[in-house]
Amino acid sequence: EGGTHEEGFRAALTSIVNRYAREQKFLKEGKDDNLSGEDVREGLTAIISVKLSDPQFEGQTKTKLGNTEAKSFVQKACNDHLRDWFERNPGEAKDIINKSLQASRARIAARQARDLTRRKSLLESGSGLPGKLADCQWNDPEKCELFIVEGDSAGGSAKGGRDSRYQAILPIRGKILNVEKARIDKVLKNNEV
16 A cells, blocks of 8 residues: 655655756756656556564555655655666666656646547537637636637638637628517527527
8 A cells, every 4th residue: 555655755756857857958947847746657666665673554454654754764765866876877867757748748638638628518518609619728718819700611711820729710600690689589599699
């Protein structure tokens, strides 16, 4: 089940990888976020063995190490040895950083795809928004623009020339119904409105 020795290893590994990535300019100061522990550990298998004179175990099955001093000891030892190893093996260190960056990009892309799918399903689930809407990526209405164009042809041209981060396109057919003057039943039956 792990325990404090694993926590120390994870903290040291994440810290050293991020520090090295910044020192070697893989991550830019003020621009790039730190790599998450999950990104750094993806695909990693580690064996951490510690000997303690008085081990304390937690949990129902007593398989999780609970000694708090184990975390700080393992973290310090791993910090020292990992930093030294990264400096002596820059090629392998670069490979580790690149794999971590790739995992980070994949995680971010998956989250964006999941968010986009959720937004699209909300739009298509009968919330009243038309199916031809080419939505934008941003959610802030203060920064977004909606262009209503006449016809699919104009919609296609507008989609090609827009900035999809903040510009949405809605193609409609023909002259739109004036809802101020129309009867409510006609307004509700109109697909464009």
